Amino acid sequence: MNIIDSNLRAFLTSEHQLRPDHLWKMFSLCGKSIVFDNFPDPSDTWEIIETIGKGTYGKVFKVVHMKNGSKAAVKILDPFHEDIDEEIEAEYNILKALSDHPNVVKFFGMYFKKDMKTGDQLWLVLELCNGGSVTDLAKGLLKRGERMNESIIAYILHEALMGLQHLHIHRTIHRDVKGNNILLTTEGGVKLVDFGVSAQLTNTCLHRNTSVGTPFWMAPEVIACEQQVDTIYDARCDVWSLGITAIELGDGDPPLADLHPMRALFKIPRNPPPTLRQPELWSAEFNDFINKCLTKDFEKRPTVCDILEHTFIKQIGHNEKALQKLLMEFIDIHQQMGIMEKKRHERIHTKKDNCRESMTPNQNDVDDLATLEALDENTVTDQLQKRYNRYQIYTYVGDILVAVNPFRSLDLYSSQML
Template identity: 85%
Template sequence: MLPLSRKAINFDSLPDPSDTWEIIETIGKGTYGKVFKVLHKNDGSKAAVKILDPIHEDIDEEIEAEYNILKSLSDHPNVVKFFGMYFKKDIRTGDQLWLVLELCNGGSVSDLAKGLLKRGERMDEAIIAFILHEALMGLQHLHSHNTIHRDVKGNNILLTTDGGVKLVDFGVSAQLSSTRLRRNTSVGTPFWMAPEVIACEQQMDTTYDARCDAWSLGITAIELGDGDPPLADLHPMRALFKIPRNPPPTLCQPELWSKELNDFISNCLIKDFEKRPAVCDLLKHTFIKQIEGKDKALQKQLMEFIDVQQQMGISEKKRHERIHTKKGNCRRSLTSNHEDADDLATLEALDENTVTEQLQQRYSRDEIYTYVGDILIAVNPFRNVDIYSPQYSQLYIGAKRTANPPHIFAVADIAYQSMVTYKSDQCIVISGESGAGKTESAHLLVQQLTVLGKIFLLLKKGIVPETRRA
């Protein structure tokens, strides 16, 4: 049940929505409840309402943040309009909080990009520039009022049927004060999260500022081109391991796109946020400035795309759930619990007891290797295990990590392939107590790297080694 009184909201004083609004149909599902289309009983106007499920103490702060931001900052053409908050008491199903918002019935820009790709087309760069310009204008409005969105992605940039572009969903947005111009809470949707935001989960002294939204917008730019964000094929928790470690992502086929778009994305995705441009600087980028004098024509073209999309029907979209963690209080909404997993990063609870239990179960089945994201845990069996033969070595050469069970040969292969692909030195850190098997692990790594090096030399000479022959 909703608490009756909070710092910013007195729920008991809010009007009952039943007197004003009538639900017409379901639009979608949000993080904490469903979204409906509603009809105003007096003037017949339509709106969207986010109906929050019976609320618990741990998300009250997010409700207050969204309410305060909508109430004070929704008077901008690129931010969804806020029509009010209502409170419906219901003893049977639980009290509900209604946030009534502008109806953006043109769908999301994510839907639009996917719809075009499904029809064998791709979004025109000028349309991408227009959408990004409008999103940047909305973000500039937020940032000028010391507010970070923290969840900029295609599904949170909605379209109106007249070609308007609106930022929505401020449930995890943060307001900065003059004494606190940075944040240290890890929050957002994994695939769009900036490296510095992810780092806050593990490094107590790490902070970030509004430039995390610039990173998310760069990922959204890739999403508009490719249909999905980078790493979308990975489990979200594994993506969190990858983002800080990988080079900045790019479009899948950057050569198919203009150098201006590629440069805009690379500017957004500078990993050191201290060197990353602010939103006001990105508005001056050549790729964005190309829409000057063309905005009305591009808005009309966008309306036509929306019309075609609606006529064909919008396919059900894949929903990427956000995470929200605070120091000492990790709460993830996006993972499912597995009784056994070869990558512990996919587990809902990742604490000492869970790790120990999983390792014991796997060890009892002679599965001595287990992943935790990019880390490989090895439990010394103190006996010979027949998993290091040439046949095993071949299994892990150039194979996807998910194709085989966890193994130290896979670590060697990933390091080697990364060295070749990115043309940069790689480092494998081996750590453990005395007797853990560090020396043997080093020998096995060198063994597999030697095999990979021999294959590379043979291929360079034009000789196809036995392991590569059909």
């Protein structure tokens, strides 16, 4: 199975213009080209204090403003890495246009630092969400033998939904909603972050047909569009991802987290909608909220506006300030206990040209290729060839059976079996 980087595919559609190779310091943005050299150098404005995290393409640092002393976070990227220029474009575009919302991380600007020794760097300076992610908070509670209070879960989900509503009103899909992309401030704020794979819906096309995201949170229709050319989806894929995040807040992990991500991709479209690990421990309202979010047919799935009216979300009523204060207390306790080591679930970025580089040599012979650590085009064809040479013409990939026709009799079926 080849999961193509959807940003690349989207970049080749009519919504974007191809860049000539010589424009290596530019990327397309709303029909214009932005030259990295035109962004200010951060050296005179921001000073790095410490490392606070690791992103998909680089580290995240805490920085201080050298004039007014305010603190922020900076994502430092290599702007010439071929895999991320589309993500830089998407994130810059959305942050610049849509970060003026209390539930979207604030954007303080983009900077370009030229460095002959270590290489040029692109800085995205963002609001410092020093309360950690909601995933960290849920896991911290579970580690102490506790679980997150339903009212706090409802508050977090409400705030995340408000951020998503803001995006959707402006015809933008997040496409990577998960606990690690919902950050907290020490004041109890809830912020959506990481818009590298977000997509804008045009006036003429209110659906997408590109597969992207982090496997465990991906909606069935998003996965299906990789396998079926005529499959589409819309902003309701974010509702599915939020439903998975709701399970994550209750159980500490998304469903299927114990599987290899590629195997999970086979399971999600075929399995029944997931539920909490022990539904009986939770209220009927919370279970029903998850059930509504995880409606497999996206055309029957509620929109963000619809799900905001669900009883589970409406329960917070006018208690937002009290719940915000309670969340602040949880964050404070969690930070005093120490930050746990994070388990990262990476987004999919498999490209045909890079298949051979990612192939792991000397793969063990298995009947089910979905159990392999590396699963790309070359790995699959290599395994199928080896098995075919041993007259093993049947191979599973998840719950899909691949049969290679040998065009000869192999005596696999006796008269009795026939």
